[in-house]
Amino acid sequence: MAAASSPSPTFASQSTSPSPRPAFLFNRPFLPSPSNLSFSSRSFSSSPLAPLRCFPFRRTAITVPCASAEVSSSAKAFRGLCYVVGDNIDTDQIIPAEHLTLVPSNPSEYAKLGSFALCGLPSSYTTRFVSPGATKTEYSIIIGGANFGCGSSREHAPVALGAAGAVAVVAESYARIFFRNSVATGEVYPIEVEDRVCQECQTGDEVSVLLEEGGGRLINHRTGKEWKLNPIGDAGPVIEAGGIFAYARKTGMIPSEA
Amino acid sequence: MAASTTICPSTSFIANKNELGLSGFVTSRLPCAKRFGGVKPGRKVVAVMAPPQKAERLPATTGSVKNAMTMTEKILAKASEKPKLSPGENVWVNVDVLMTHDVCGPGSFGIFKKEFGQNAKVWDREKVVVIPDHYIFTTDERANRNVDILRDFCKEQNIKYFYDITDLSDFKANPDYKGVCHIALAQEGHCRPGEVLLGTDSHTCTAGAFGQFATGIGNTDAGFVLGAGKLLLKVPPTLRFVLDGEMPNYLLAKDLILQIIGEISVAGATYKSMEFVGSTVESLNMEERMTLCNMVVEAGGKNGVVPADSTTFEYLKDKTTKPYEPLYSDGSARFLSEYRFDISKLEPLVAKPHSPDNRALARECKDVKIDRVYIGSCTGGKAEDFLAAAKVFLASGKKVKVPTFLVPATRKVWLDLYTLPVPGSGGKTCSQIFEEAGCDPPASPGCGACLGGPKDTYARMNEAKVCVSTTNRNFPGRMGHKEGQIYLASPYTAAASALTGYVTDPREFLQ
Numbered sequence: 001m002a003a004a005s006s007p008s009p010t011f012a013s014q015s016t017s018p019s020p021r022p023a024f025l026f027n028r029p030f031l032p033s034p035s036n037l038s039f040s041s042r043s044f045s046s047s048p049l050a051p052l053r054c055f056p057f058r059r060t061a062i063t064v065p066c067a068s069a070e071v072s073s074s075a076k077a078f079r080g081l082c083y084v085v086g087d088n089i090d091t092d093q094i095i096p097a098e099h100l101t102l103v104p105s106n107p108s109e110y111a112k113l114g115s116f117a118l119c120g121l122p123s124s125y126t127t128r129f130v131s132p133g134a135t136k137t138e139y140s141i142i143i144g145g146a147n148f149g150c151g152s153s154r155e156h157a158p159v160a161l162g163a164a165g166a167v168a169v170v171a172e173s174y175a176r177i178f179f180r181n182s183v184a185t186g187e188v189y190p191i192e193v194e195d196r197v198c199q200e201c202q203t204g205d206e207v208s209v210l211l212e213e214g215g216g217r218l219i220n221h222r223t224g225k226e227w228k229l230n231p232i233g234d235a236g237p238v239i240e241a242g243g244i245f246a247y248a249r250k251t252g253m254i255p256s257e258a
Numbered sequence: 259m260a261a262s263t264t265i266c267p268s269t270s271f272i273a274n275k276n277e278l279g280l281s282g283f284v285t286s287r288l289p290c291a292k293r294f295g296g297v298k299p300g301r302k303v304v305a306v307m308a309p310p311q312k313a314e315r316l317p318a319t320t321g322s323v324k325n326a327m328t329m330t331e332k333i334l335a336k337a338s339e340k341p342k343l344s345p346g347e348n349v350w351v352n353v354d355v356l357m358t359h360d361v362c363g364p365g366s367f368g369i370f371k372k373e374f375g376q377n378a379k380v381w382d383r384e385k386v387v388v389i390p391d392h393y394i395f396t397t398d399e400r401a402n403r404n405v406d407i408l409r410d411f412c413k414e415q416n417i418k419y420f421y422d423i424t425d426l427s428d429f430k431a432n433p434d435y436k437g438v439c440h441i442a443l444a445q446e447g448h449c450r451p452g453e454v455l456l457g458t459d460s461h462t463c464t465a466g467a468f469g470q471f472a473t474g475i476g477n478t479d480a481g482f483v484l485g486a487g488k489l490l491l492k493v494p495p496t497l498r499f500v501l502d503g504e505m506p507n508y509l510l511a512k513d514l515i516l517q518i519i520g521e522i523s524v525a526g527a528t529y530k531s532m533e534f535v536g537s538t539v540e541s542l543n544m545e546e547r548m549t550l551c552n553m554v555v556e557a558g559g560k561n562g563v564v565p566a567d568s569t570t571f572e573y574l575k576d577k578t579t580k581p582y583e584p585l586y587s588d589g590s591a592r593f594l595s596e597y598r599f600d601i602s603k604l605e606p607l608v609a610k611p612h613s614p615d616n617r618a619l620a621r622e623c624k625d626v627k628i629d630r631v632y633i634g635s636c637t638g639g640k641a642e643d644f645l646a647a648a649k650v651f652l653a654s655g656k657k658v659k660v661p662t663f664l665v666p667a668t669r670k671v672w673l674d675l676y677t678l679p680v681p682g683s684g685g686k687t688c689s690q691i692f693e694e695a696g697c698d699p700p701a702s703p704g705c706g707a708c709l710g711g712p713k714d715t716y717a718r719m720n721e722a723k724v725c726v727s728t729t730n731r732n733f734p735g736r737m738g739h740k741e742g743q744i745y746l747a748s749p750y751t752a753a754a755s756a757l758t759g760y761v762t763d764p765r766e767f768l769q
Binding site: 088090092093096097098100101102103104105106120121122123146147150151152153154155156173175176177180181184185244245247248253 | 362398400401403462475477490524528613709710712713
């Protein structure tokens, strides 16, 4: 558990703003969060006055111990426990095929997918991403090696990670479909790092991911080490608009929400 | 667009091939680009050499150095209505065909309705192809429900191409059911040169064998395409693979792609296009080309392409009447890298557990005892794949030493097993040869156990076993059990291994 006054991932403990709100969800034009993408069939307000991407199932205050991503007031940082994996973590390890009968756009099945996140990892991973019996993870940040998310195009992969409570993956490189799906759904931020951080961090370390203009930083609070993160780059106009659907609405390609 | 006559020069016209926008690498047989706008059988299409286009400079016919593009760049340029594209550009691409199946369809439809409205209609009811194939023959309720969800959506949207299945006890009782999506797409004429095909499955890249841009996308992207008919894509740079030399009689396309993946690794082609050219590629039939392109994603590739030629056009003759326009890399197009292989020097390969790039010579694994053999999937369950396996069983005349599972990709393949005569067998069919060899009888067509699936899936690996498989991935747990060991191999190698009970080089039987 992060040592913080406010473990809930929704509220920013260091926020200068008085009222609690999903602080970390706005003001990040360069991040791949389709911020206006009301994900799946969670019926949230589609009025223009509620522009924020809202994830009621995983971002609202949760009383069970779970991934706590503390967020700073600039809403560009995550802090929480990290879970470390190696290279070539393929989609079968992220969400084994037998669970693909779960439909992500169905709210109860979405939550179930989260409970199976990374259950395909071999038994050599003695600490599991989601503890047996739990439905959510304690680890909000996943640290990986090269080619994270390789294999299938199943969108269930980033969805399962997000549904479990992860907010970001920090890895050396990504397989393209996984990266694309992460961006399109906004479930997890696929952040790139050049250093071999998966060998310098241990599962359970408290880390911070700071996303800044032109790049960012990963900080391991246990060791004090810091690494540079690559800027998200790619698909700029789409990300700025807030995802493919928001972009398409903005440019008139599709009519506004029916 | 004007139906311009495309060009089929004979070798005597090579001199100006750059002006004709033809690839400079094609050697023996130049592609004959015939336009098929509803060609009836018996009517001869005479290909003529057209004068250089003056009016509309379509990407295919511009050959000027200024606009030199690779095949993938050209296809995306045409689909995004831009005269020129360079790798790295993000463009909005018109989609010709969107495919989905039972695993990702429900999620994609859910997103479509959420974003475009409960009463929204898909952008084109004839361009969406819905193919249940993944978890079909199972009692898993959710899996069955997912096929129902497909049906409800297709009914409501009046989707033209929905290969439905309602009677799970007998696939033949379902007039529309086909089987594995990528093979069904090809067999039903949905793959055409020069087009853009997107699918909610990583092996959508298989269709690149037809000289089109084909790649896998997720549910959200698919939901978007369902409504908008287009998608934002980044133009990939192209890696060129030149495969030359006569294909030895013990090698198949699977060996070629395993060679390449082993060479460049599972991330060697990430975000890139893989273009396959050379005399060996030209000698491959369509199904072998499909195998080649199928595993492009295993190298991280965005898409794979094989230039369309007479083999392609011949295959398409009886499958589609839609006109298409093949596109080819310009002679001066820029490729990121070029790899050359002398195929005649290659040997049968396997990919050892647990990665498709864990390449090894089959003969060096001859001490690996195996528990079972699986022949199936979009990668290795086509008619050609079964014919190849049958060839090895025929040559041996013996029985298999381990359970050998046969899962034809589609209903057409299943039929072929029972009707096509195996060369050199005196008129026997594949099924007869398989029966004599002691294989399990061919199962209902579909994806089967390639990706594990629900627990009751036929041939699923429910215990830690060692399996030689003609499938495409062998990451931990791929076919079910996390400790299962999967050796990816060609149908020749799989059949040879079944006969010995060990990983076996097919030359033991084919020479």
